[in-house]
Amino acid sequence: MRIAYRTRQFWQAMSAAPSPTDLDLAHQILSPTLFDLFLEMNRGEQAHSMNILHQLLLMGETQPDLLAAALLHDVGKSRYPLRLWERVEIVLGRAIFPVKSRIWGQGTPLGWRKPFVVAARHPDWGANMAAAAGASPLTVALIRRHQTRDTACSGFEDRLLACLQEVDDRN
Numbered sequence: 475m476r477i478a479y480r481t482r483q484f485w486q487a488m489s490a491a492p493s494p495t496d497l498d499l500a501h502q503i504l505s506p507t508l509f510d511l512f513l514e515m516n517r518g519e520q521a522h523s524m525n526i527l528h529q530l531l532l533m534g535e536t537q538p539d540l541l542a543a544a545l546l547h548d549v550g551k552s553r554y555p556l557r558l559w560e561r562v563e564i565v566l567g568r569a570i571f572p573v574k575s576r577i578w579g580q581g582t583p584l585g586w587r588k589p590f591v592v593a594a595r596h597p598d599w600g601a602n603m604a605a606a607a608g609a610s611p612l613t614v615a616l617i618r619r620h621q622t623r624d625t626a627c628s629g630f631e632d633r634l635l636a637c638l639q640e641v642d643d644r645n
């Protein structure tokens with residue numbers, strides 16, 4: 475069931491692209507250097523980020539650092555662009571071998587392990603890229619933590635992180 479869901483989600487992502495209106499909105503929210511970073515992502519990832527942005531706005535979330543993090547949370551994936559079969563590998567690998575997938579993600583991004591390393595480390599890479607492009611410390615923290623689940627939600631940053639994770643999980 476989970477594999478079927480992930481596979482459907484995967485094909486939707488492969489065919490998606492942001493509309494010109496979406497790109498205008500991203501351009502308004504991000505600084506010029508951060509918008510350039512947004513454009514480094516492939517179109518499917520841009521569309522995924524826009525979906526998250528729209529859903530946060532529908533929920534009434536307008537905090538600017540959260541909106542920037544929504545647009546850039548997966549930008550670390552653009553450091554090692556994946557081919558189609560590598561994307562299939564990560565979807566199936568994580569669904570069938572969840573524990574081993576996490577172990578494979580700890581190596582260097584080479585060979586067949588590369589998709590697992592990108593999946594595990596893109597939050598850190600993306601946070602560093604966003605920081606270098608002038609993102610706020612809060613945006614950088616949200617990007618860095620977007621896959622981290624083991625912290626108790628208490629402060630302001632944690633509340634924003636919980637919103638981002640909730641919407642990311644649905645997309």
Ligand SMILES: [Fe+2]
Pocket residue numbers: 547548596597620621
């Ligand atoms: Fe991510």
Ligand SMILES: [Fe+2]
Pocket residue numbers: 522547548642
């Ligand atoms: Fe995401």
